[in-house]
Amino acid sequence: MGWNRKVLRVNLTAGTCTPEPLNMAWANDYLGSRGLASKYLVSEIDPKVDPLSPDNKMIMATGPLTGTMASTGGRYTVVTKGALTNAIACSNSGGFFGAEMKFAGWDMIIFEGRSPKPVYLYVENDKAELRDAAHLWGKTCWQTEETIKASHQDPLIRVSSIGGAGENQVLFACIVNDLHRAAGRSGVGAVMGSKNLKAVAIRGTKGVSGIKDFPAFLAAANAGKKVLADNAVTGQGLPKYGTQVLMNVINEMGALPTRNHRDVQFEEAGKISAEAMHEKRPTDGKPHLVTNAACFGCTIACGRISKIDETHFSVKNSPQYWGASGGLEYEAAWALGAANGVGDLEALQYANLLCNEHGMDPISFGATVGAAMELYDLGILSREQIGVDAKFGSAEALCQLVEMTAKGEGFGKELGLGSARLCAKYGRPELSMSVKGQEFPAYDSRGIQGMGLAYATSNRGACHLRGYTVASEVLGIPVKTDPLVTDGKPELVKAFQDATGVFDSAGICIFTSFAWTLADVQPQLQAACEGDWSMDKLNAVGERIWNMERQFNLAAGLSAKDDDLPPRLKTEPAKSGPAKGLVNGLDKMKPEYYKVRGWTPDGVPEKATLERLGL
Amino acid sequence: MQKSLHIDPAKCTGCLQCEMACSYEHTGTINPSKSRIKVFDFEHEGRKVPYTCTQCADAWCMNACPVDAIVVDAATGAKVVREATCVGCKVCTIACPFGTVNYMADVGKVQKCDLCGGDPECAKACPTAAITYVDADWTGLDRMRAWAAKANTAAVAA
Numbered sequence: 001m002g003w004n005r006k007v008l009r010v011n012l013t014a015g016t017c018t019p020e021p022l023n024m025a026w027a028n029d030y031l032g033s034r035g036l037a038s039k040y041l042v043s044e045i046d047p048k049v050d051p052l053s054p055d056n057k058m059i060m061a062t063g064p065l066t067g068t069m070a071s072t073g074g075r076y077t078v079v080t081k082g083a084l085t086n087a088i089a090c091s092n093s094g095g096f097f098g099a100e101m102k103f104a105g106w107d108m109i110i111f112e113g114r115s116p117k118p119v120y121l122y123v124e125n126d127k128a129e130l131r132d133a134a135h136l137w138g139k140t141c142w143q144t145e146e147t148i149k150a151s152h153q154d155p156l157i158r159v160s161s162i163g164g165a166g167e168n169q170v171l172f173a174c175i176v177n178d179l180h181r182a183a184g185r186s187g188v189g190a191v192m193g194s195k196n197l198k199a200v201a202i203r204g205t206k207g208v209s210g211i212k213d214f215p216a217f218l219a220a221a222n223a224g225k226k227v228l229a230d231n232a233v234t235g236q237g238l239p240k241y242g243t244q245v246l247m248n249v250i251n252e253m254g255a256l257p258t259r260n261h262r263d264v265q266f267e268e269a270g271k272i273s274a275e276a277m278h279e280k281r282p283t284d285g286k287p288h289l290v291t292n293a294a295c296f297g298c299t300i301a302c303g304r305i306s307k308i309d310e311t312h313f314s315v316k317n318s319p320q321y322w323g324a325s326g327g328l329e330y331e332a333a334w335a336l337g338a339a340n341g342v343g344d345l346e347a348l349q350y351a352n353l354l355c356n357e358h359g360m361d362p363i364s365f366g367a368t369v370g371a372a373m374e375l376y377d378l379g380i381l382s383r384e385q386i387g388v389d390a391k392f393g394s395a396e397a398l399c400q401l402v403e404m405t406a407k408g409e410g411f412g413k414e415l416g417l418g419s420a421r422l423c424a425k426y427g428r429p430e431l432s433m434s435v436k437g438q439e440f441p442a443y444d445s446r447g448i449q450g451m452g453l454a455y456a457t458s459n460r461g462a463c464h465l466r467g468y469t470v471a472s473e474v475l476g477i478p479v480k481t482d483p484l485v486t487d488g489k490p491e492l493v494k495a496f497q498d499a500t501g502v503f504d505s506a507g508i509c510i511f512t513s514f515a516w517t518l519a520d521v522q523p524q525l526q527a528a529c530e531g532d533w534s535m536d537k538l539n540a541v542g543e544r545i546w547n548m549e550r551q552f553n554l555a556a557g558l559s560a561k562d563d564d565l566p567p568r569l570k571t572e573p574a575k576s577g578p579a580k581g582l583v584n585g586l587d588k589m590k591p592e593y594y595k596v597r598g599w600t601p602d603g604v605p606e607k608a609t610l611e612r613l614g615l
Numbered sequence: 616m617q618k619s620l621h622i623d624p625a626k627c628t629g630c631l632q633c634e635m636a637c638s639y640e641h642t643g644t645i646n647p648s649k650s651r652i653k654v655f656d657f658e659h660e661g662r663k664v665p666y667t668c669t670q671c672a673d674a675w676c677m678n679a680c681p682v683d684a685i686v687v688d689a690a691t692g693a694k695v696v697r698e699a700t701c702v703g704c705k706v707c708t709i710a711c712p713f714g715t716v717n718y719m720a721d722v723g724k725v726q727k728c729d730l731c732g733g734d735p736e737c738a739k740a741c742p743t744a745a746i747t748y749v750d751a752d753w754t755g756l757d758r759m760r761a762w763a764a765k766a767n768t769a770a771v772a773a
Contacts, residue, residue, distance in 0.1 A: 068635075068645055069636070069740070096631075099647075103646060103647070204648070206644075206646070207638065207642070207644035207645055207647075207648070207649065208645040208646070209643070214639075214643075239628075290661035291661045292628060293628055293629055293661070293663070294628035294630035295630070296630065297630055297631060297632060298628075299630060301628035301630065301743075323658075323659030323660070324659055325658075
């Protein structure tokens with residue numbers, strides 16, 4: 001129970017859709033969504049496979065709490081070998097698509113092979129079929145949703161699709177659902193594009209009936225909701241300010257990476273902050289922010305819905321962007337803004353809209369622009385090569401480059417490779433602010449030491465959502481630790497990484513963990529799912545998932561040397577703020593972390609560790 | 616005292632907890648497609664609007680029903696479909712100006728909001744109080760209070 005016990009296997013090469021029973025032994029060991037889909041992936045593909053070849057597979061998966069009253073229970077994940085990272089990828093998205101998959105009666109959909117021509121998958125409850133997508137190829141994510149709903153004459157269909165970025169194999173292309181929610185990172189959209197799969201459209205009217213003990217589940221879900229409502233972050237901060245509540249906080253801490261991590265504080269952070277989104281604009285007297293919004297089942301509602309300034313240079317002749325739409329969230333505002341030194345809020349929203357529309361990860365895109373701007377600043381790239389005057393702080397350059405990248409035009413093609421390949425191509429690989437090929441998110445690890453270790457050891461490349469020690473080091477959740485020291489961070493990082501695996505695999509949003517610990521999730525899982533879901537078991541599930549992902553990456557050819565940070569963060573001290581003079585102490589933390597994990601000094605899980613976890 | 620569902624779209628975040636609660640109460644499954652309250656997302660304006668039966672005093676659906684399958688619940692004032700009597704002719708779905716009576720193909724009957732017998736699950740499930748269950752004579756009370764507060768501010772300022 002909790003699961004539908006049904007998997008849809010779609011062979012794109014043969015054009016077949018086949019139902020099969022969910023492997024319940026695996027569900028018992030890996031829970032669902034991220035963990036369970038990863039187990040399927042590592043069992044079915046060669047770790048050394050080219051991510052963009054037909055031999056890679058891509059899995060869309062829900063968790064046992066997806067499609068239920070558990071707060072935030074609308075998440076789904078896309079699991080594959082990442083195009084950007086050549087490592088295991090799991091990108092998580094909210095919106096309404098995941099719940100719809102569950103309501104149609106499926107736990108996950110496995111895509112394999114490559115379709116000879118563009119297709120989309122249409123699922124209506126038990127019925128699943130591949131349909132011709134010739135008329136959709138070349139369309140944006142927004143147009144694709146609209147066209148599919150119109151052609152099926154069903155406005156209640158939920159759609160997940162790729163835009164031009166995924167079609168053109170931009171290596172940080174994402175998969176967009178419900179207009180502005182995305183499985184964002186690691187290039188899962190490029191994998192989908194390589195399979196000639198344009199979209200997945202689902203209508204589910206069967207609902208979720210498989211809850212083990214409904215009254216107990218409702219009581220547990222309600223108790224969880226109360227904890228979220230009573231918490232200052234999830235009950236007040238996130239609904240009012242969104243994740244953008246962090247912009248000024250992180251800037252004051254001296255941990256806001258600025259101009260490709262040259263600086264750790266951005267002098268214009270206030271202009272792109274949550275507070276700025278609430279202020280009335282001088283041009284039209286309206287605030288940028290229209291309202292907050294929730295994903296399926298979410299009682300936090302951190303989502304931002306904004307209206308861009310119609311008189312802004314980026315959109316004054318483009319009324320199609322004047323309506324209310326998603327953004328800005330903290331990560332996008334940082335990557336499109338501080339990372340490039342751009343302090344023009346409306347320009348950031350324009351770039352964000354294009355990322356949503358064409359299906360690109362704004363973090364990797366923005367950070368890649370930051371790297372290109374540094375190459376330009378150093379005279380390594382010329383104006384002729386880039387096609388625009390790409391100086392740090394140029395909103396005009398940002399707005400031009402986002403369109404060029406999404407459409408694969410000119411220098412945009414090179415930006416679409418991501419910063420690691422771009423910087424390597426021009427002989428300065430050390431200027432790519434990335435780990436395992438994936439760009440950093442919005443926290444500088446010189447000012448928040450634990451994040452350096454979390455980034456370096458993340459199984460999907462640099463990422464804040466694999467071990468968000470910011471919660472502890474900045475916000476004091478669940479306990480306050482000193483962000484400027486390395487002591488205790490290996491244990492902290494491991495604890496966050498393992499717990500996150502359970503949140504992700506349950507089908508709920510990691511933002512609940514601002515208020516919830518696993519002890520708040522456990523009663524909900526116990527009531528929803530058959531079997532024993534004690535705290536001990538959940539802790540083991542989290543650690544098992546982490547080690548399984550690690551094993552895959554090692555087999556794929558990654559090693560301890562890939563658990564590293566760019567030299568800038570280890571040798572160039574922070575120039576200002578509370579962390580002034582500090583570099584990241586990764587080299588001190590990493591050996592200790594391997595020990596805490598039960599891994600050899602080379603970062604390989606010990607036999608005893610694997611046996612303990614049943615791997 | 617008769618009570619009424621009171622909906623304030625400005626407070627709705629679109630989380631669909633109301634749709635889940637409604638469907639669970641009436642079908643025993645979590646199934647928004649069977650919900651008798653629907654949240655509409657006007658995405659280009661950034662507005663979400665929950666909508667359900669207003670329980671008309673002189674109900675169009677009830678007057679239109681040829682077999683008297685729609686009756687008044689004396690305790691709540693809700694217009695309730697007697698499923699055993701309903702023949703699935705769908706005339707009520709045409710009569711209702713608001714579209715809040717709907718035909719369910721799988722059971723061959725119509726369904727509409729019945730106020731859950733006086734304890735509406737949607738209102739209880741709403742995390743932002745966008746849906747409340749209040750004195751039917753005073754559904755405007757909150758708005759009156761807001762305007763009164765404005766008037767009071769002006770008076771204090773003067």
